[in-house]
Amino acid sequence: MELPYNLGVGMQWTAVVATAVGTVLGVVSTLVVDRIRWRRERSERERDALRTSFMEYLGALAQARDAFTRAEPSQERVGRGHIAVSEHGVYTAQHQLELVAPQLILDRARQATLAVLDFHDAVVAGHDADSDEYLMAWRAVREARGRLVEAMQTALRRY
Secondary structure: OOOHHHHHHHHHHHHHHHHHHHHHHHHHHHHHHHHHHHHHHHHHHHHHHHHHHHHHHHHHHHHHHHHHOOOOHHHHHHHHHHHHHHHHHHHHHHHHHHHHHHHHHHHHHHHHHHHHHHHHHHHHHOOOOOOOHHHHHHHHHHHHHHHHHHHHHHHHOOO
């Protein structure tokens, strides 16, 4: 039995439509996968930039703090810790943070820097490691750094 002419044309038409729909779906799915991959790679780059900035800031802050533990008492240097902090690259690292870090981290970084400055002043004012002033300043540095690291870890987990 032979099929009517119209039915044969209809079958050809549906094959063309099915091919076109398949092609469109293939292109769309490729674009979606590429977009997802691009977003993931971008997120990884941003996370790496954050991590690098965090490490540079924490490293500079630790260098300054460690140098201050060995500073000789000098009344002339009290209140001039910002110069010493700058020499250890803390401000440069803090400026880098300003480009990539959320506001909470910037606030915590400023608090940590201020705590290190207070520690500097306690050391150069002549307070030894057993004095209440030294211990309070040291504790304030540890606590400020701890809050900062916690905020940094939270920010990195979001990426």
